[in-house]
Amino acid sequence: MVDFLQNWVYLTGAMALVGIGLYIVLTNTNIFRIIVGLNIIDSGTNLFIVTIAWHPKSVMPIYTATNNLVVNGHVISADPLPQSLVLTAIVIGLGTTALALAIAVKIYQKYGTLDVRKIKEGDR
Amino acid sequence: MKTYNLAALLVGVPLLMAFSIPLFGFISKQLAKWITVLTLGFEFFFGLYIFLWHIYPFNVIMGNWLPPFGENLYIGPFATVLIILISFVGLMISIYNLWSANHGDVVHFALLFLMFVGGSIGLVSTGDIFNIFIFMEITGISSFALAAYGPERRALGGAFKYLVVSSIGSTLYLFGVLLIYTQLGTLNIAEIAARISQTTSGLLTFAGILLVAGLAVEAELFPFNGWVPDTYTGAVNPVSATLSGIGSVGGVYVLFRILMTVFGKDGNFVSTYGNIDLMALVAILGSATVVIGELSALVQKNVKKMLAYSSMAQMGLVAIGFSIGSKMGSYAGVFQLVNHSIAKAMMFLILGIIVSFGIGEHIEDMKGLWYKSPFLTVTFTIGSLSLLGLPLFGGFWSKFALVDASIQRGGWYDFVIAIVLFASVVEAFYYLRIVGYMFTSKPTSTDKIKVSISPAVPIVAFSILIIAIGVFPQIVGGISWNAAHELTDKMGGYVLNVIPTIVGH
Amino acid sequence: MNSLLALLIVPVIGSAAAAILQRYRLVERLITFLTFSVTFLFLFGIKVGDLFTWHLDFLGKNLEMGLQITPLSIFMLYMTIAFGIVLTFYNISEKSKMKGFLLLLTLAASNWIFMSADLISFFFAWELMGWSSILMIFGGRREAESRQGALYYAMMSIGGSYSMLIGIFLLSNLTGTFSIQSNVSYLMSILSVHPWQVLGIVSLFFVAFMVKSGIFPFHTWVPYTYGEAPDGFVPYLSSVMSKYGVYGFLIFLPLTLGTHVPTVLGLAWPNYVLLWFGSITAVVGSVLAFMQDDVKKLFAYSSFSNLGFILAAIALFTPIGLTAGLFHAFNHLLFNGAIFITVIALISKVGTTRMSEMGGIWQKMPLTFLTFFVGIAAAAGIPPFAGFGSKWMIFQAMISHGLIFATVLLFFASIASFLYLMRAFHAVFLGQLSHRYDNVKEVSAIGKITEVFLLGALIFFGILPGFVLDPINSIVSAFGLKPLPTSGYEYINGFFSSINMVSIFIVVIVAFIFGFVLFAIVAKHKKVPQEDNYTAGQIPQDWNLTPEMYQFSYDFYEPMNKELAPFLKVKIDGFFKGFGESVEYIGGAVKEIFTGNVQIYTYLAVGGLVIFIIAGWVVW
């Protein structure tokens, strides 16, 4: 466990990415831009995940003769778990994006538009 | 701690079979469909075995690493009842699909369906909050694809809306999980639950809000449920049945697993750690959902959309039940969840049969269904009456328990239950209106609807089950009570069953 | 087999059989009739004090559920099932779209209501009865209207039962048990300590009962529903189903016995309030009835007006009041059943329910006409028919407490009932026979048997009321009150006087014989066709007058409208409808949240999240 707030630069970056992504999703009406927005949100999330596991003074989380992970009872290594989580998250994000793009293409074929405001049926 | 590692098959088999379906698909499309039936039959009977031989509660330990370090599945009474429910509804829908899925990419449809059901079963049995995220994404992606299936273009629109809202929801969930991780350094539910009070409460509150917001998307709570009407209406009927009968179950499960087991602070009525009581927040969301869902359904003339809105409202009821926080409330919640899944899935399936005979979805098209098919009319009526909580049908008991729990809680829940009952009157109006259209009017044409055997089986099974629960509520009652115990007594009911040595704080 | 269980199981089995065979109309009708008869046979196997309990694993408790037999339940069971037999027998030849299996479900529920010993099974049976009757109403003569009628009924009925549901739990949370008996005795014991609490809980129950019986201000659904329900079911609705509310009231009315509640004119004040609800219902029903042109609606108003009489009487909860109320409940079942059965026979023959389109049908359907005549005579409370005794006792019960205003109101309702009954009688059966109805025939043989039976019952119970009063006396003593003295089957013992109905019957018969003899011995008469009547020397056909034009029955009491206008301005019906409309309007507005645009949904979600975070921040 690392006091992740020390990495404020990366944290700000991650938050900014999420914010930018949300802004894109909320303001753009083009389906592809929305998908891009979602993707940016995903990137922000991934950045956040790796950020919480790392800070400048930590050592790598591999136990060798020279690399002591614990000093005076304090963990000083980077946390390895989030780094495995981020792989999963990236894969999931990829899958979602692929599916979203496939659906977007189909939507363009069937509805003839990429404007999300027009993707609806007559009777609500 | 009891372990029963064979139960890993519950999650493994459907996923394995799902990805091997294309192989079977090379041989025959029919075979692919039958594989889903067989797999889900296996799941269902395995679940029944666990239930009837009373093997639960137990853990499944992966690779001999004991929790909290290893990943584990925890199958307690709550998970058991949901596994049986999910696999039963899934089995029935897969039998229905033998008849209904006959155009388009049948093989991949079967794949996605099996993946969805398998993912849902994993979702309710895993003991790790990040694995919950993974299973949510598995069910999520398969359900986006399922929702987009079908010849009509509205399926695509619905699927896309679901995808966007759901992605944002799962991102919020992930953020919440990570915030908890930064505080406690663990992802195991049991350990977090035991140590939750060690965290800074401000961050905890923030994480809790993110988690509720993220999970409310799947649990169909307002204002995170915008996707519901479009997606349910757009998808083909078996998919709507799947989403409402299985998907929402998973959503609600996770929401209250997080709130009551992870965040829960035991007491007379479970509340949560942190600065604000998330249970109360969910109760407010639930009430809003019930009212908005029912009122929107009231003015709806499209029966399928009406069912979608009603689905939303019913999930609100479930959420209110759990959010009461007492044993009785959780009992009512579980019971209502079971009744709603069965009844709503059945009604979507019935609608599917009706639509396949060229009758529209509009309420006017339901006119005189009694003369065309008494079977469908009676079963649809059974479903509606069960949802309305009328006796002889399962829903009666859950609504009964829900009101009982709210009144026992007292305080502002009296107000909540008043709103809920008012909304129920509204619900009664629109359901009985459909039933009225079915019963009263002479149809324009009197072509009889011949229901073939494979779609009839699930409908008959569902109706019998609804009536069986209605007459003998103890079928669900006993295990629901255990599930309620698991939820409301988090140390005794959950944590100590997973990590017997842990010390609670 | 245990007779108590048989009363529930036999109808359910019959219902299943009828549902399976519903395609074969006649078979289904016969099954319905036979099931009613078999159920009636099982009644002979039960006696007061029978008890049957079982346990239900529900709500995490092992709840004890039970059936029990009190004198009141025996009375109600006999009454309702016997009427059901008559009705289903009549329905064998009736062509209305009534579904027998739903009627049998209603029967099971009805038996259960009268036997249940605990609130859970009471509520279960209550709701079962509710939905089966709602579904039944969907099969009416006119599609859209019957749907609306059923939905109106459903809304009121479900609203009422939810109110009762809340009451049940408030009560069971106080006592920890669902048993009716111990709950009522608990309420009784705390009445003097927490009167408002008790009153609140009991009112929640009473709303449900008032809705079911159509008591003011929940009477508005009655005309719509009765007017549109399938013809074969209306008599059951009006005669049997309205009595559930009476039974419910009687469960809770003993509360004020024995405790010291403030009194008004010697009556515990809650009883006094209830009594006023009853009286107002009686007046409202009567007054609205004589503005009606639809014959089913007219008798719907009449029906709940009579329920007002019953409520007013039982609310007194004195021996005579209780006796009068129950007696009137019985008589109402009988005469309203007779009236409605003749009315549906009539409607099935003439094919309309508008009274202004009928007229002169007595020439075509003499037996129906006679049954109807005796029915309305009984409804008007004319001796020696059933209906007189109970009304007479109600007036005595009321006035003996010095309730002059309520009594005069009830008397006014009684007189007004005379008005609407005459109007229906005239417009339907008397007056000019239109040529449209030249081919109308008397009812079938089955119908004739039913009508003769009802005619006989109306006279029999009129002149030998003791057969009803005896069981009522045992009910009264079961409630811990001193029953009225009995002195033979032909006597009605009121508070101020007692009447020998047989002697009155003989006097009237002798007078009639004398009248006929006189009629026969004086100068002869000759029969003339209906057109041949006094028109100042002219023949109606000469002015192109048809029988329909020559029939004065539309807006029969038009001059009264002006006098009653202030009362008619109070539109309770409009209140409920307006409420429904505004709910629908709000629904239309709420629906606009779900626009179909995914960005709006995203905005909603993000907005919700932001609000949560701000809320969390504020608390933080």
Added chain:
Amino acid sequence: MVIVEFLIKLAQGFGIGALALATGLLFGGIGRKIMARIQRRYGPPFTQNYIDLFKLFSKGSVSHGWAFDLGLVAGFAPMLAALMFLPIGPFTLLPSDSSLIMIVYLMMMAYLGMAMGVLASGNPNSAIGMSRALMLMTGYEVPFAAVIFSVYLFSKTGYLTQIVAQQAGGFMNWNIVKMPLGFLAIEIALQGMLGEKPFDQAIAPAEIASGPMVELGGKYLGFGMIQHSVGLFLETGIVVDLFLGGAPNFWIFIAKQFVLYFIVILVDAILPRLRIHESTSFFWKLPLFLGILQAVIVIIQGGVLNV
């Protein structure tokens, strides 16, 4: 033995019926005479009603079917039956059943029968007349009932015979002294009950051709006349028994009845006809107020019976 007793009662019953009919017809005749004199006419002889009745019964007539016949007999028979329970002077044929409300309802049965007969004729005039008669009835029956109930409360009994017995012993014991407001109310109600002006809308000869009677001829009109006469006797008799202390013998009874009828005739002579809804609402105002006021006074005086 029982049969002999029954036959005796039967004979007495016929006697009472005949007596009531004779008295009623006589009152009618005298009424016509008085009316004529007030209007400065000579008027028919007071035996004119007997002559009319005899004539009517001997004339042939037309019938509109059996409901018409039955209705007219049913309009007369219950009146006759009600008479059997009325204490006439010291004599009551069936004292054990002389409940007041029962008599009132038997009278209503007579109206019902009459209505059935005249409506079966199919003439719109009779329907209009009947509708008016019924509306009028909602008017006068309400104050009438209020007064009856106050008498019930005051006397604590419902038997007419006992009510009469309680008033024995001189004028000061009569209910008219003890309940003057009630008497006033019932006197006004009597005006409506007898259908005299200003409450004669139901008959209204010039307006709707005698209303209910329009189709009656010959013996049918005769039955109508009998009904009216017996009804006159019965209604005035009830008031005499309720308020004027009954009578020690038949002649005084008739005299008291005549006093009541005389008042009615006088009012009839000087007032014009009201419109129907005016008269109904009139009954709901002053007479009802008087009747209820009387009842309230009785209740305050301790009339409530604690049951």
